[in-house]
Amino acid sequence: MTPEFAILGHPNEGKSSVLSTLAEDDSVRVSATPGETTECRTFPVIIDGREVLRFTDTPGFQNPARVLSELQKRADNEENPLKTFRECAAQIPELHDDCELLGPVERGAGIIYVVDGSRPVRNVDRAEMEILRLTGKPRMAILNCKEDETDNLLAWKNEFRKNFNSNRIFNAHRATYAERILLLETLKSIDQDWHQVLSEVVTAFKKDWAARNNATADIITAQLRDALSLQLTRNISSEGEADQCRKKLFLTYSKTISRMEKHAHQRIRSYFKHNIFQYDLPPHSVLNKDLFDERTWQLLGLTRQQVIIAGGLGGAAIGAGLDVAALGHGLGMFTAMGTIAGALGALFGGENFSDKAKFLGIPLGGKRVQVGPAKSIDLFFVLLNRSLLYYQHTINWAHGRRDYAKRDQSLVPIDSPQGFTKEWSAGNIKICHDFFKISRDEKGNNGQKAVEKFRQLLLTTMQDISESD
Numbered sequence: 001m002t003p004e005f006a007i008l009g010h011p012n013e014g015k016s017s018v019l020s021t022l023a024e025d026d027s028v029r030v031s032a033t034p035g036e037t038t039e040c041r042t043f044p045v046i047i048d049g050r051e052v053l054r055f056t057d058t059p060g061f062q063n064p065a066r067v068l069s070e071l072q073k074r075a076d077n078e079e080n081p082l083k084t085f086r087e088c089a090a091q092i093p094e095l096h097d098d099c100e101l102l103g104p105v106e107r108g109a110g111i112i113y114v115v116d117g118s119r120p121v122r123n124v125d126r127a128e129m130e131i132l133r134l135t136g137k138p139r140m141a142i143l144n145c146k147e148d149e150t151d152n153l154l155a156w157k158n159e160f161r162k163n164f165n166s167n168r169i170f171n172a173h174r175a176t177y178a179e180r181i182l183l184l185e186t187l188k189s190i191d192q193d194w195h196q197v198l199s200e201v202v203t204a205f206k207k208d209w210a211a212r213n214n215a216t217a218d219i220i221t222a223q224l225r226d227a228l229s230l231q232l233t234r235n236i237s238s239e240g241e242a243d244q245c246r247k248k249l250f251l252t253y254s255k256t257i258s259r260m261e262k263h264a265h266q267r268i269r270s271y272f273k274h275n276i277f278q279y280d281l282p283p284h285s286v287l288n289k290d291l292f293d294e295r296t297w298q299l300l301g302l303t304r305q306q307v308i309i310a311g312g313l314g315g316a317a318i319g320a321g322l323d324v325a326a327l328g329h330g331l332g333m334f335t336a337m338g339t340i341a342g343a344l345g346a347l348f349g350g351e352n353f354s355d356k357a358k359f360l361g362i363p364l365g366g367k368r369v370q371v372g373p374a375k376s377i378d379l380f381f382v383l384l385n386r387s388l389l390y391y392q393h394t395i396n397w398a399h400g401r402r403d404y405a406k407r408d409q410s411l412v413p414i415d416s417p418q419g420f421t422k423e424w425s426a427g428n429i430k431i432c433h434d435f436f437k438i439s440r441d442e443k444g445n446n447g448q449k450a451v452e453k454f455r456q457l458l459l460t461t462m463q464d465i466s467e468s469d
C-alpha cells in the first residue's frame with residue numbers, strides 16, 4: 001500500500017510550503033494569509049510512473065482546546081474516539097476545519113506536525129500536540145523556522161519528545177535534496193511497518209535524482225555542441241559590406257546561442273519539476289547579465305593561467321591572432337582587439353570567405369562572410385559555467401519557496417565569480433579542449449570518446465554541486 005502522510009498544524013505555520021517542497025510540487029497553494037488551506041488535498045509523489053508516496057495537505061487547527069476536550073471525553077470509553085468525534089463535528093460548522101484535517105489521520109495516514117520553530121511554544125500548540133498523541137498514530141514533528149531566531153528551539157524539542165516518535169528541522173524554503181532524503185529516512189523510523197516500503201522510496205528517490213542529473217548532463221552537452229558548431233554565412237557583393245554584414249551576422253549568432261541556452265535551461269528546470277512558479281534568478285547573479293556581456297566573460301571564462309594551458313594544447317583554442325599572454329584574463333576581451341569586428345572575428349570566426357574558398361577549392365562566385373564556429377574556448381567555458389550555475393540555482397530552489405524575502409538576500413547563494421571551472425586542473429582543461437575541438441570540427445569515433453569524457457566530468461561536477469551547501 002502507498003504510504004500516506006498528512007501535514008498538520010496551526011494555520012499559517014508553513015504546512016503547505018513544507019508539503020510543496022517535500023512533494024516537489026509547485027502547484028500547492030501557499031499564502032501569507034492564515035486559513036489559506038480549507039480542504040484536504042492529496043499530492044502523489046510519482047517516480048517512473050508509479051505512485052511511491054503521497055502527502056496530504058490539511059487546514060490548520062481552529063479550535064484545538066475544544067477538539068482536545070471532545071477527544072478526551074471519548075478516550076476512555078470508546079473504541080474509536082477519532083471516528084465518533086468526526087461524525088459529531090461534521091454537523092457543527094465551526095468545527096469544519098478541525099473535522100476535515102483529522103480525516104486523513106482517521107484513514108491511517110502518518111502525521112507530520114509542522115510548527116514555526118522561531119516563535120515560542122503556546123498553550124494552543126500543546127493542545128494540538130496532545131490531540132495528535134491521542135490519535136495514537138505514528139507521528140513526527142517538523143520545525144520549519146520562518147525567522148532566523150533559534151532561542152525557542154530547545155523548548156520545542158522538549159515538547160516534541162513527549163508527544164512525537166521523532167522530530168527534525170526542515171525548512172520549507174531552503175531544504176535541499178539531501179535534506180529531503182534525510183526527512184524520509186526519519187519517517188522510516190516512526191513506524192516499523194513503514195520501514196521496508198520507505199526504504200524502497202528512498203532508493204527510488206536517489207535513482208530518480210541520478211537520472212535527472214544524467215538527463216541534465218545530456219542537455220548541457222548537446223547545448224554546448226550546438227552552440228560551438230553554430231556557423232552562419234552570408235554572401236556579399238563587395239568588400240565594403242563585409243564589416244556591416246559581419247556585425248549583423250554576429251547579432252543573429254549571439255541571439256541564436258542565447259536562445260539555445262534558454263531552451264536548455266527550460267529543459268533542466270522541467271526535469272527538476274519547477275513547472276508553474278517562475279522563480280527569478282538571484283538579483284545579483286551573473287546569470288542576469290547578457291551572455292555576451294564582457295563582464296560575463298571576465299567572471300566565467302578561463303583564468304589567465306588556464307588560458308595559457310589551453311593555448312599550449314594547440315588547435316583552435318584561442319582566437320586566431322590573439323597574443324595569449326597579452327590578452328590574459330579580464331583585460332577587455334572585446335576591446336583588446338582594437339575593433340569590434342576584429343574581436344568578433346578572433347573570438348567567433350569571421351573571415352572573409354574569398355581566400356578560404358580558394359583554399360578549399362570551392363568556387364563561390366562571390367564573397368562570403370562567416371561567423372562561427374566558435375574559435376575561442378572561452379565561449380565554451382562561459383556557456384558551461386552559466387548552465388552549471390543555472391543547475392545549482394534550480395536544484396536549490398525549494399518548491400515551497402515563492403519569492404525572495406527582503407531579509408533573505410544574504411542567504412541567496414552568491415555565484416562564485418569564476419564559475420565552477422576556476423580551479424580546474426590542466427587535465428580537466430584538456431578534456432574540455434578535446435570536446436571543444438570535436439564540437440567545432442569532426443564527429444567520428446574519437447569524437448564520441450571526447451564527448452563521453454566530458455560528460456563524465458560534467459556529472460562529477462554536478463554531483464559536487466548537489467552535495468555542497
Ligand SMILES: Nc1nc2c(ncn2[C@@H]2O[C@H](COP(=O)(O)OP(=O)(O)OP(=O)(O)O)[C@@H](O)[C@H]2O)c(=O)[nH]1
Pocket residue numbers: 009010011012013014015016017018029030031032033034035036037038058059060144145146147171172173174402405
Ligand atoms: N521565511 C519563511 N517563510 C515561510 C516559510 N514557510 C512558510 N513561509 C511563509 O509563511 C506563510 C504561510 O505559509 P503556508 O505554507 O501557506 O502555511 P500553512 O500552514 O499551509 O497555512 P494555512 O493553509 O493558512 O493553514 C507564507 O507566506 C509562506 O511563504 C519558511 O520556511 N520561511
Ligand SMILES: [Mg+2]
Pocket residue numbers: 015016017029030036037057058
Ligand atoms: Mg496551507
